[in-house]
Amino acid sequence: MIRFDGAGKRHPDGTIAVEGLDLDVPTGRITVLVGPSGCGKTTLLRMVNRMVEPTSGRVLLDGTDVAELEPAKLRRGIGYVIQQAGLFPHRKVIDNIATVPYLLGWDRKKARARAAELLELVGLAPETGKRYPFQLSGGQQQRVGVARALAADPPVLLMDEPFSAVDPVVRAGLQDELLRLQSELHKTVLFVTHDIEEAVRLGDQVVVLRGQGRIAQLADPHTLLTAPADDDVAAFLGRDRGLRGLGLRAASAVTVRPVDDGLRYGGWELALDDERRPIGWIDRDAVAAELHPAAGYRPDTDTLRTALDAAVLSPAGVAVALDADGRATGTASREAVLTALAAPGGATGGTDSETDGETDGATGGATGDEPDSTDRATGQTGGATGGR
Amino acid sequence: MNWLSWLSDFFSDPDHRSGPDSIVHRISEHLVFCGEALLFAALIAVPLGLLIGYTGRGVTIVTGIAGFARALPTLGLVTLAVLLGRVDDTAVLIPLVALAAPPLLVAAVEGVRGTDPDVRDAARGIGLTHPQVLWQVCLPSAAPTLLAGFRTATVQVIATATVAAYVGLGGLGRYVFDGLATRKYAVTAGGAVLVVLLAIGAQLFFALLARYALPPGVRAQRRTR
Structure with a gap:
């Protein structure tokens, strides 16, 4: 766990970047620092690996004050990803990824084998390893940046606006990829962004900052969207936050009417092919048998927002539930979707109260967890460099 | 008599074919002077x-010194070195080193300062120490600029090394000064042509080096800038 203990930064000219922040970043979760530019979020992130030294307070990594650790050693135990990737232009991709293993003195073969593994893990073709950074697209460079950060398998990952410089489609892909990686690797991630959409999408816990590193709100994404702490936070969250909040809840909450129970809704009937794939809606009162597109969603992977969207798009007001092969498993009327909306929670929504509890628990537990100074001295190196 | 004859x-004179006044010998003398001068200049x-470029301290001083050094009269320096010391290689090397060092110094400073700040930040952030950043990141990034600096310095030194003959030492300047002294202008012209050819050869050598010896990533980066 990373813990900011009154950590503040005052520049030599007297301007205050961060006034003094208390924050716990729980182990194995993604914590997102979000706020307008100049709110001190990057400064805070850089305090963790001592790229910035706090002028007051401390930053603890698993109970150890990072100021007591040698910077280079500390950093080799922490993954670091920045906005422009910052790859070494003169090194092949594979050697870029293997940078930290080389620094740690791994032999070349082992380091390269590990780099090849990571290349695959971040979804790049093995040939990519032989290329130079300038030969890659921005999105690919960023993937290499993530791979480089993960190369020595550090328990902690610092990500400073890693996806801000790529276009929205690529960014969405990278975000999905990060979530997939995280579900496998369970790193302690501290992620900085100015994009609230990204924060809500990625964070287990979102910290909204205002000027000088003051916390405006610390909450899980669902709580943030449904119950912003004040008008400023609500304004920062932007419009449609209720609807966007649905994007955090699983579509499986919707009660589906099985296909065998009928496909008629009033004057509309859903037409299926032999494989039960939807063809379209037919208006039974119309003279000509015209097909109207049938919008569908995947109950197992999509969100309530997609289900609602499908229901709204359908002329019959009914969303079609699909399986992985695109076959209809049932139908969900607008009413069914609305009922699911009204229910407190849902599959991901169900974690609402749970997440709240965990966040509280983390804060509470940490206070009781304060190691004594001797413990810290021995435990610290293990904490920072261990796990490789 | 025209310059072709x-x-x-010049080239058919048997004295220039073999012996101490042969072209090959004079060229090798010339190259040894230049090589020594460049080596010492580079070492300094x-x-x-690299250090100044990396720390960013003293950059303005470097620019000032480099400008001042460029204004130094080489012939004057040679004479001064001979007057203060004696007629030997050192007398010629001092001004040549003084001539070669400024472009190398400026190239090293600018090359390192030209390193992408994001790359430097990332390098520090993933755990390279300062010497490692300088050696593994800044030096490769500075390589094209540094090579260009060597190219400038080499050509200047080759051209200027002719003054070695002024204080009685060897090299291609021998032909130029001896020719002038004995009014054998064929010898002077021949020596001058050889100096020019040598300088052009050096240019070509460095062009090839920049083309083939630099790491591809660095080369491409330079192209797009």
């Missing part, structure tokens, strides 16, 4: 330049 006279200027 001067040249044919490159490490200093």
Whole structure:
């Protein structure tokens, strides 16, 4: 766990970047620092690996004050990803990824084998390893940046606006990829962004900052969207936050009417092919048998927002539930979707109260967890460099 | 007599085919002077330049010194070195080193300062120490600029090394000064042509080096900038 203990930064000219922040970043979760530019979020992130030294307070990594650790050693135990990737232009991709293993003195073969593994893990073709950074697209460079950060398998990952410089489609892909990686690797991630959409999408816990590193709100994404702490936070969250909040809840909450129970809704009937794939809606009162597109969603992977969207798009007001092969498993009327909306929670929504509890628990537990100074001295190196 | 017949006279003279006044010998003398001068200049200027470029301290001083050094009269320096010391290689090397060091110093400083700040930040952030950042990141990134600096310095030194003959030492300047002194202009012209050819050869050598010896990532980066 990373813990900011009154950590503040005052520049030599007297301007205050961060006034003094208390924050716990729980182990194995993604914590997102979000706020307008100049709110001190990057400064805070850089305090963790001592790229910035706090002028007051401390930053603890698993109970150890990072100021007591040698910077280079500390950093080799922490993954670091920045906005422009910052790859070494003169090194092949594979050697870029293997940078930290080389620094740690791994032999070349082992380091390269590990780099090849990571290349695959971040979804790049093995040939990519032989290329130079300038030969890659921005999105690919960023993937290499993530791979480089993960190369020595550090328990902690610092990500400073890693996806801000790529276009929205690529960014969405990278975000999905990060979530997939995280579900496998369970790193302690501290992620900085100015994009609230990204924060809500990625964070287990979102910290909204205002000027000088003051916390405006610390909450899980669902709580943030449904119950912003004040008008400023609500304004920062932007419009449609209720609807966007649905994007955090699983579509499986919707009660589906099985296909065998009928496909008629009033004057509309859903037409299926032999494989039960939807063809379209037919208006039974119309003279000509015209097909109207049938919008569908995947109950197992999509969100309530997609289900609602499908229901709204359908002329019959009914969303079609699909399986992985695109076959209809049932139908969900607008009413069914609305009922699911009204229910407190849902599959991901169900974690609402749970997440709240965990966040509280983390804060509470940490206070009781304060190691004594001797413990810290021995435990610290293990904490920072261990796990490789 | 035109210059073409001067040249044919010069190149057909048996004294210029073998012996102490042969072309091959004079060229090798010339190259040894130049090589020594460049080596000493590089040993002084490159490490200093890398350090100054990396820390960013003293950049204005370097620019000032480099400008001042460029204004130094080489012939004057040679004469001064001979007057203060004696007629030997050192008398010639001092001004040549003084001539070669400024472009190398500036190239090293600018090369390191030209390193992408994001790359430097990332390098520090993933755990390279300062010497490692300088050696593994800044030096490769500075390589094209540094090579260009060597190219400038080499050509200047080759051209200027002719003054060695002024204080009685060897090299291609021998032909130029001896020719002038004995009014054998064929010899002077021949020597001058050889100096020019040598300088052009050096240019070509460095062009090829920049083309083939630099890491591809660095080369491409330079192209797009």
